[in-house]
Amino acid sequence: KRMLREEPPDLLVLINSRDFNLRIARLAKKRGIPIIYYIAPPAWAWPDWATKRTARDITKVIAIFPFEAELYRKVGADVTFVGHPLVGKARPNLSKSEAYEKFNLSSSHPVIGLLPGSRAYEIDNLLPIMLRAAAKIKMSLKGVQFLLSVAASVFGEKINRTVRRSGIEVKVTNNNIYDLMSVSDLIITASGTATLEATCLATPMIVVYKTSLSTWILGHILVKFPYVSLPNILAGRRIVPELLQFRATPNRLANLTLSLWGDCKKLEQMKIELNKVTRKLGEPGAIERAARVVVKSLPS
Incomplete structure (x- = not known):
């Protein structure tokens, strides 16, 4: 609370950790701080009212699954699907x-x-x-x-x-x-x-x-x-x-x-x-695409 009050960021990026991050999101929203959620709470495993509340409390969702993007769009969220970070990363070291x-x-x-x-x-x-x-x-x-x-x-x-x-x-x-x-x-x-x-x-x-x-x-x-x-x-x-x-x-x-x-x-x-x-799941480079979304979302 003190950090958000005394040193508010230009943009807040939340990653995973549903319970902790949603509390932070509500505090940031009260202070007018734009919020991006990367790897948002799984909309397919929570009731619609919870997903709607998440969408209401954040500015944008960066989705890693296509069905996740669809479910968040249905409740009115601004969503960008970037693909899954495992694509191109999940590969063996050995032949x-x-x-x-x-x-x-x-x-x-x-x-x-x-x-x-x-x-x-x-x-x-x-x-x-x-x-x-x-x-x-x-x-x-x-x-x-x-x-x-x-x-x-x-x-x-x-x-x-x-x-x-x-x-x-x-x-x-x-x-x-x-x-x-x-x-x-x-x-x-x-x-x-x-x-x-x-x-x-x-x-x-x-x-x-x-x-x-x-x-x-x-x-x-x-x-x-x-x-x-x-x-x-x-x-x-x-x-x-x-x-x-x-x-x-x-x-x-x-x-x-x-x-x-x-x-x-x-x-x-x-x-x-x-x-x-x-x-x-998209092409390799999901993390880089997510980073570009964040940079484009920074207030000018």
Whole structure:
């Protein structure tokens, strides 16, 4: 409050962090400071009245998703779609042959990546399901190799302990997630940013998610789309399978994985659809385009 009062900026740029930034926006608006919101509160996950209030409190939205731009325009916001910053950034550091060597994998056997998420509750809910499914997959898919990503190093020991207790041979890594995705024939992933990263790399995926019952019910009430994963939302239809809440079981996950692996045409079609979705996210250079919007918005 003191900074806005004593040293008001010519323009305020807010990035993500919905709860904190919306309070700042209301204070800045009272002082007549123009406000740009980059990576605004997700309009698809909040009721219309909340999105309308956000649009009322800010001057411009810089959108990273086309459907986000559309939803904010519907409530009267001034919106510029610049594309997603992952486009052109989500790429592996290693060639596929280098990645096989780095992760000590055989190129002659299937590689399945496991990405249980970066939050404690995701790891608690999803990792055991993934590992039990892995045990079932291993019984049917000869030579299959599992590569598990540690998204947050703070959970490294917890993940390693869970893997050891499972008795399943899984290679655990905290190396570049894009190298893991590019070397994997298929990934099993929590819903979230990882699904978009895999989309940019055209890596086939199965999306799994499970949360508390109250959160699940609230999500059904608020979310405006019939899907939870970003590739499906962007495509406007189901292009990657989702196993959610009560359907997220080891048996279903194992059976779906084996079914997909046995259908090369379906995997190839999924890659084609993921490439189509990536094109909807715009060209590389989204951050630079966002910066130009900010510069053009500065008071003269």
